[in-house]
Amino acid sequence: MLAECGFDEIEVPWRADVFRGAPQDKNSVSFGTLGVNFRARKRVLQRQRDAALAEVQTV
């Protein structure tokens, strides 16, 4: 979904069971729920790159 929405360089470098042992947890295990960190970057289209480059060259 992230790629579909225009993001690149999607990475999930960390995941861990962050719910285990929580006082009222009852559902995380049944769905295999994990906490994750993920990063992504807004995709730049070639025409945007060209426009940015042209702007720099003008300056």
Add this chain to the structure above:
Amino acid sequence: MVLREEKVVLLIADISGYTDFMLANEKSLEHSHIIIGELIETILKEVDLPLTLAKLEGDAVFLYAVKDDAFASRAADLGARLLRFFNAFANKVAELTLSSFCKCGACTNIERLKLKMVVHSGRCAFYQIANLTELSGVDVIIVHRLLKNSVGLSEYVLLTEAAQQDLQLPLTLLSTGEETYDGIGNVQTYVYSSPEKQTYVPDPSAPAPSLFLETLRCEIKREYAEVATNPTKGFHFHTGRTLAALLGYTDEMLDGIPEKSISRLAGTGNPFALGVLNPGETVVELGCGAGMDTLIASRMVGADGRVLSIDMTPEMLDQAREAASQLGAMNIDFHLGYIENIPLPDASADVIISNGVINLAPDKKRVFQEMHRVLKPEGRLQIGDIIVQKAVPESAKRNIDLWAG
């Protein structure tokens, strides 16, 4: 200006119990309006030729069918369609009842709402007023007067003799009656009082009604308001310093952050483990809670940077604002709202951070699209959230306990 006069069938579909429902639920007005709106939309979806919408009148839908050359061949189908209105209405009431887990007066009384219809045939003039077409004439008055009647039931179709001649509903289903109105006199009527309704069968692939989405938000707000007011109560997630250590927050990150923010941490990851934020950057935090990550971000971007933090739970934002004030952080704007609507212009943010919040949004694609909109080209996402490793059945997606607890 009169545009034309036509022979017409006039019909008003009215939600009975509406006035009592609204008066009894003054404190639940938002949910009352959503419920009535969904029911009105359900009626409108059933409207098809030869019926045309004249206008909405509060809890009622005013419709007409012009008795043109094609009307005779459609009249019988029109009668059958009226009876299908009841089924559609009852199905929506059942769906809304099942969808709402809210305990407010409106959500617990949906089943009291019923559909009644009055139908009359006659002539009317079509007027153009400003850009609106208005229907006018004695028969328009009569069909509205019919809403006040002696039927004494909450769901029925009341037809005048003229309307019954046009629609030809089976006489075996009808009882006869008479109404008397000042200035009009006696009106002979037929009453259809036992609408057949099929048992409601939920369609898991159908989009969730907006009432479910609103109820979901209410339940999530309630849960996180509880975290804000009583952070050590014990939840289905860890909180506070125990959680911060689990998620890899370092002492350096937490140094100087007010305890009120740390103790209310309810995240699922650590956006700062994905990279530092640079001085001068504009950062958006989606779902800032009591502000722990906001304050860390504020310190990283410095006086030349800016942090916009959004949360939908007022109790959490109160805590975040107090903590920011305690720390003297001047580069933060807090905003009460939903992460689907970020109050920033296009391409204005360098980084978006969030921690355990996107999973709570029913429409995640909308959230990602909004993130994409406000980020500058090559702008970054640094997000902590959750994944599920086992398929979640459609039925479970409508289970409020799995969302909020």
